[in-house]
Amino acid sequence: MAFSALSHLECPRCGATHDADQIIGLCPCGSPLLARYGVPAFDKADLASRAPDLWRYHELLPVRSPSNVVTLGEGMTPLLPMTRYGASIGVERLLMKDEGLIPTGTFKARGAAVGVSRAYEVGVRKIAMPTNGNAGSAWAAYAARAGMEALIAMPIAAPEICRREVTAVGARLQLIDGLIGDAAAYVRSQSGYFDASTLKEPYRIEGKKTMGLEIAEQLGWSLPDVIVYPTGGGVGIIGIWKALTELRDLGWISGPLPRLVAVQSTGCAPIVRAWEKGLTESEPWPDARTVAFGITVPKALGDFLVLQAITETGGCAVAVDDADILAEQHLVARLEGAFICPEGAANFAAIRTLRDSGWITADDQVVALNTGAGLKYPETCSALAGRTTHAC
Ligand SMILES: *Cc1c(COP(=O)(O)O)cnc(C)c1O
Numbered sequence: 001m002a003f004s005a006l007s008h009l010e011c012p013r014c015g016a017t018h019d020a021d022q023i024i025g026l027c028p029c030g031s032p033l034l035a036r037y038g039v040p041a042f043d044k045a046d047l048a049s050r051a052p053d054l055w056r057y058h059e060l061l062p063v064r065s066p067s068n069v070v071t072l073g074e075g076m077t078p079l080l081p082m083t084r085y086g087a088s089i090g091v092e093r094l095l096m097k098d099e100g101l102i103p104t105g106t107f108k109a110r111g112a113a114v115g116v117s118r119a120y121e122v123g124v125r126k127i128a129m130p131t132n133g134n135a136g137s138a139w140a141a142y143a144a145r146a147g148m149e150a151l152i153a154m155p156i157a158a159p160e161i162c163r164r165e166v167t168a169v170g171a172r173l174q175l176i177d178g179l180i181g182d183a184a185a186y187v188r189s190q191s192g193y194f195d196a197s198t199l200k201e202p203y204r205i206e207g208k209k210t211m212g213l214e215i216a217e218q219l220g221w222s223l224p225d226v227i228v229y230p231t232g233g234g235v236g237i238i239g240i241w242k243a244l245t246e247l248r249d250l251g252w253i254s255g256p257l258p259r260l261v262a263v264q265s266t267g268c269a270p271i272v273r274a275w276e277k278g279l280t281e282s283e284p285w286p287d288a289r290t291v292a293f294g295i296t297v298p299k300a301l302g303d304f305l306v307l308q309a310i311t312e313t314g315g316c317a318v319a320v321d322d323a324d325i326l327a328e329q330h331l332v333a334r335l336e337g338a339f340i341c342p343e344g345a346a347n348f349a350a351i352r353t354l355r356d357s358g359w360i361t362a363d364d365q366v367v368a369l370n371t372g373a374g375l376k377y378p379e380t381c382s383a384l385a386g387r388t389t390h391a392c
């Protein structure tokens with residue numbers, strides 16, 4: 001029985017198909033490529049005996065040989081009831097999937113684990129990537145584990161902790177006086193490296209889709225009404241949509257998919273603006289800035305897929321202010337003991353708004369993704385300390 005049911009790569013824009021067993025980035029038409037699978041030789045009952053990490057879904061992941069799996073134990077994060085906080089905003093059935101608990105402290109480890117493993121498998125030995133910080137930490141760590149070389153280009157304004165994580169594992173760090181787009185231009189100027197930028201390679205999204213597989217499994221193969229996601233490059237939300245679509249095709253879940261909500265900061269909300277204007281692609285956001293640095297992406301390569309995901313599931317896109325993000329981060333910490341990242345807190349600000357407007361009803365079961373640990377953000381940590389009499 002095959003470890004992976006990977007069949008080929010498909011372009012969601014022009015429909016072209018490509019051989020998956022080669023080093024490949026974008027489709028020649030410029031679109032990201034998506035991995036497609038044949039019918040896997042396993043059933044959900046088989047999962048019971050597997051380890052609680054994301055590799056339990058290996059048939060639906062692209063790595064063909066177990067010997068190429070590079071893992072630090074990522075995946076199967078808890079899906080926590082947010083009882084006290086949920087009651088305070090009138091959403092009793094509120095759950096938080098806490099991605100702050102995985103290696104390198106953010107869900108980026110999922111994309112890095114699968115992306116690095118598959119890149120290694122097809123023969124890549126040197127990767128380069130632009131990052132706002134968290135993806136760089138994760139890819140540097142998994143590259144080190146795989147014995148691969150990594151070049152990570154990061155804006156100077158990215159958090160210092162991410163720089164330290166990158167250099168600690170021996171990757172080459174290039175600081176860029178600019179935004180992530182400038183870091184991307186630097187990466188393009190370097191030869192000899194495989195460009196592992198967001199959605200420029202097809203497999204990071206396969207790692208991130210495991211969040212969707214886990215939510216379905218953790219809810220006993222029933223689905224919530226709403227899933228709320230802090231959206232930057234959009235890989236997480238596209239991945240969750242892809243996962244649920246794949247499970248539906250397998251017949252493991254049925255009924256309507258959850259309404260997917262893309263949350264951004266008012267300091268960088270290209271997807272929200274496109275959604276409000278009814279566009280199928282976003283326009284670059286000028287002067288992007290927010291405390292939720294992981295979602296500071298002025299123009300995402302996969303924007304059209306994010307917009308498609310929220311449209312087809314009856315979802316929406318919402319922008320929230322930084323001040324509200326910080327207030328919600330504080331409240332969640334106080335009411336639930338969970339020190340979440342600002343990106344995760346943006347979800348709760350959005351859920352509050354959507355509940356107030358009636359878009360989320362009192363009966364809806366809502367899953368919010370906390371994409372990272374609050375501990376990685378010393379700046380917001382001191383902002384929180386400033387709001388209370390306690391230091392943090
Ligand atoms: C990267 C990142 C996001 C955005 O994820 P995408 O999949 O790129 O949309 C959200 N939260 C945190 C903490 C991140 O690091």
Ligand SMILES: [Zn+2]
Nearest residue numbers: 011014027029
């Ligand atoms: Zn194409």
